[in-house]
Amino acid sequence: MLRLLAGSSVFVRRATLGASRRKISTCGFATFSSNVANTLRPRTGYHSPLFTSGYANVAGGSRAVGLWLAGCASMVVGSVILGGITRLTESGLSMVDWHLLKGMKPPWTEEEWEEEFKKYQKYPEYKVVHREITLSEFKRIFYMEYAHRMWGRAIGVAFAIPAAYFWLRGRMPRSMKPRVLIYGSLLLFQGLLGWFMVKSGLKENPESVDTVRVSQYRLAVHLGSALILYSLLFWSAHTLLFQPEMLHETKCLHRLRRATHVGKAVVFLTALSGAFVAGLDAGLVYNSFPKMANRWIPDDITALDPKWRNVFENPTTVQFNHRVLGTATLVGILGIWLMARPVGLPRRARLAVNCLAGMAGVQVSLGVATLLCYVPVWMASLHQTGSVLVLTAVLWLSRELKMRTVK
Missing domain, CATH: 1.20.58 (Methane Monooxygenase Hydroxylase; Chain G, domain 1)
Structure with a gap:
């Protein structure tokens, strides 16, 4: 009887000790998991579904x-x-x-x-x-x-x-x-x-x-x-739908980010200049490219007084400005594409920068074709749609470059 009681006491102590060890192990694993989640949590202001607890x-x-x-x-x-x-x-x-x-x-x-x-x-x-x-x-x-x-x-x-x-x-x-x-x-x-x-x-x-x-x-x-x-x-939809891809922080990546920010502003400004072209029917005044009536700068580009009105109210100036901005946008985007080559971007970011460069070329081609064909409705509509696609591509690239980085 005494041996039976002693054996039971030893069994109880071993069971209690095993439960304590399992509890400590579980707590340790939970702490480790929490630390990993905090380390991997993207610094975007949102909580990714994979890394949110509670x-x-x-x-x-x-x-x-x-x-x-x-x-x-x-x-x-x-x-x-x-x-x-x-x-x-x-x-x-x-x-x-x-x-x-x-x-x-x-x-x-x-x-x-x-x-x-x-x-x-x-x-x-x-x-x-x-x-x-x-x-x-x-x-x-x-x-x-x-x-x-x-x-x-x-x-x-x-x-x-x-x-x-x-x-x-x-x-x-x-x-x-x-x-x-x-x-x-x-x-x-x-x-x-x-x-x-x-x-x-x-x-x-x-x-x-x-x-x-x-x-x-x-x-x-x-x-x-x-x-x-x-x-x-x-921007918000992309943040909620896509998990972060890791980027290695380098000087090249930092310069690429800044160039992309400038690219967003230029793309937006070019699209706004297109609204002035549409509002003034400025696409119908000089239907030749790259020159305007055999001149690089037309004679009536400063026909209005005061001179600032030409930027917004003179169809010739409005078309000229849109040409310059469109060309600058294409050159800038190709520069971004070249800057991205040595960075070693992950898959989605590479796809974004390639789509941006390709869409910029298509958009400029559509703009020139629309001008030479005297602005047919279907072609002008495609050109406007292309401006939204270029904006989408540069936003996509900018969002990918804001993903979490590692040193």
Whole structure:
């Protein structure tokens, strides 16, 4: 009996000691795992799903939030393309009023179409540009502008409903919440800005006797706002969807980062200059390349006074500036591509810089072809789409270069 009790006591002590060792081992492994996770956590301001502990619900929703933001960014690109076609087909002034909800239904009956057509006839575009337009032709340009406005409303719905769902269900990363509020505000501002732009073309302008246009200043701001919104959505979507690739910190990498930042600014500025070209129909004044009417610098490049007005209001100067900026963008991007050769970039970053260089070449070729062919609608629309793709590529490269580095 005594031997049995002694054996039981030894067994209990061994079991207790083994449990303690397992507990210590488990705690040690947990501490080690936590240290590894903190070491590998990307320094991007967001928590990658693979390296987040204690936020399982948020981490699980990060990919869904990223896909939603990517979808919204794609819809913004669609809006930019539709807006460009609307401008090229002179359809943007066919809807002469704007209501957030009332204007969602187009005319259905012949009487409603006649009433809408009579409204249009009261404004300058009909009196100056489309005086011979028929009702069927009016319907075509009306539906073009209607599609553009409805697409903008669709973006608002596609943004607001999932945003509310992710927010209320606790699936949105905390760092994304203020950004989503900013994106929503920009989206609302974009819609109001679009109507503010259209109003500029509905006013009588005694100085314009041959054509009617919206203000090129408001058009550039409208496009610039859309590109900023797209850039922010793309950046956040990429952050949530892609895991970091390791980069070795070197002087070459540091210089490449700075060059890419400059490249983003130049690409954006070139796209804005394209808005002035579209707003003034400047693509129709000198349809030769590389010279402009057998001159490198045309005679009427400083025709307006004061001289600063030529930069924004003289079609010749606007086209000249766009040519120079487009060429500078191509040269700068090729320089970035060459700078990236010795850096030893990981796979995604290499793909991004190659896509950037290739798309820049395609974009310049499209621009020259559009000019030489006297700006056909389909080619000009492809050119505008190309500007968004170049911006996407340079944003992609910049985002890849911000991934976590090692010495």
